[in-house]
Amino acid sequence: MTELSLHILDIVKNSTKAGAALVEVDITESTARNVIEITITDNGCGMDEEFLKGVTDPFKTTRTTRKVGMGLSLFKTAAELTGGTFDITSKVGEGTVVKAVFVRDSIDRQPLGDMASTMVTLVSGSESTDFVYRHDFNGNVFEFSTVQVKEILGDVAINTPEVLAWINGYIEEGLQEIVAENI
Amino acid sequence: MKSLAELEQIRNRMANKINVRNEAGEEGNTRIVVGMATCGIAAGARPVLTAMMEEIEKRNITNAYVTQTGCVGMCKYEPIVEVYGADGTKTTYIKMDAAKAVRVINEHIVNGNVVAEFTIGSDK
Ligand SMILES: Nc1ncnc2c1ncn2[C@@H]1O[C@H](COP(=O)(O)OP(=O)(O)OP(=O)(O)O)[C@@H](O)[C@H]1O
Ligand code: FES
Ligand SMILES: [Mg+2]
Numbered sequence: 001m002t003e004l005s006l007h008i009l010d011i012v013k014n015s016t017k018a019g020a021a022l023v024e025v026d027i028t029e030s031t032a033r034n035v036i037e038i039t040i041t042d043n044g045c046g047m048d049e050e051f052l053k054g055v056t057d058p059f060k061t062t063r064t065t066r067k068v069g070m071g072l073s074l075f076k077t078a079a080e081l082t083g084g085t086f087d088i089t090s091k092v093g094e095g096t097v098v099k100a101v102f103v104r105d106s107i108d109r110q111p112l113g114d115m116a117s118t119m120v121t122l123v124s125g126s127e128s129t130d131f132v133y134r135h136d137f138n139g140n141v142f143e144f145s146t147v148q149v150k151e152i153l154g155d156v157a158i159n160t161p162e163v164l165a166w167i168n169g170y171i172e173e174g175l176q177e178i179v180a181e182n183i
Numbered sequence: 184m185k186s187l188a189e190l191e192q193i194r195n196r197m198a199n200k201i202n203v204r205n206e207a208g209e210e211g212n213t214r215i216v217v218g219m220a221t222c223g224i225a226a227g228a229r230p231v232l233t234a235m236m237e238e239i240e241k242r243n244i245t246n247a248y249v250t251q252t253g254c255v256g257m258c259k260y261e262p263i264v265e266v267y268g269a270d271g272t273k274t275t276y277i278k279m280d281a282a283k284a285v286r287v288i289n290e291h292i293v294n295g296n297v298v299a300e301f302t303i304g305s306d307k
Pocket of ligand 2: 253254255
């Protein structure tokens with residue numbers, strides 16, 4: 001993976017595969033603390049303690065098409081390469097929290113990349129799942145929520161091309177704004 | 184600035200022409216499937232998917248829709264796009280990128296000509 005946003009896409013896909021009704025993506029960027037913290041919280045099926053222990057081992061997967069899983073171990077490695085940390089907690093029947101902390105100015109830290117594309121891909125891929133994306137840049141916060149979007153849309157489907165194009169622009173502009181406010 | 188008010192306008196426009204664009208999954212539509220497992224994402228499936236969605240929106244194509252799937256089982260050919268025609272045909276495009284994706288929309292979906300050079304058979 002070449003962007004943090006691609007890891008996020010992949011990790012959130014685990015959540016939707018686990019049957020989550022709601023997935024929250026929280027990103028906190030702090031130049032003062034020199035970190036980018038990414039937390040993905042879902043209310044999917046969860047994992048038991050024993051499975052969880054080995055879950056960042058690439059040989060742990062419930063997929064049947066190939067013997068190795070790799071999404072979580074790739075994300076963990078990417079965080080640890082920067083000198084950051086990785087943590088996953090889960091409870092069967094309740095859900096899962098994945099948290100990765102990246103050292104912001106590490107030369108090994110991948111760029112955040114295109115979060116608007118990641119969210120549009122997620123929304124169009126699982127229209128019945130709700131997604132909340134919160135991005136805090138040095139205390140300026142942007143938030144996107146499909147709950148709010150669906151309320152406005154009524155019976156118009158969220159994955160119609162016109163709506164997805166709007167979501168893309170809304171997130172792009174929202175992120176530009178919280179970064180610009182800082183300069 | 185994109186606003187929620189603008190979303191409301193889109194909603195009103197869509198509600199008025201609800202039958203213009205066929206529902207995804209409706210019979211007679213072409214289904215485009217992009218492989219979005221970890222290996223697909225790592226190989227560049229996301230820009231392939233968004234390029235196709237943008238082209239469909241831009242050209243106001245109403246008889247095709249894009250969906251995602253997990254593993255297609257052929258890592259080395261990712262990003263993979265499968266096109267299921269309304270007539271029951273299946274075309275598998277491999278090693279895709281955003282520019283190729285736009286060509287598939289224009290040549291295959293709009294004009295009905297398979298882009299043979301991107302299909303799995305031509306990768307020899
Ligand atoms: N949010 C989650 N909720 C429930 N189970 C999960 C979650 N995330 C991961 N898992 C479990 O952990 C396994 C490993 O996940 P990982 O993303 O590393 O690999 P994978 O999804 O199996 O394959 P890949 O991501 O490479 O396509 C999954 O197969 C799944 O069983
Ligand atoms: S894991 Fe690569 S195509 Fe399935
Ligand atoms: Mg995965």
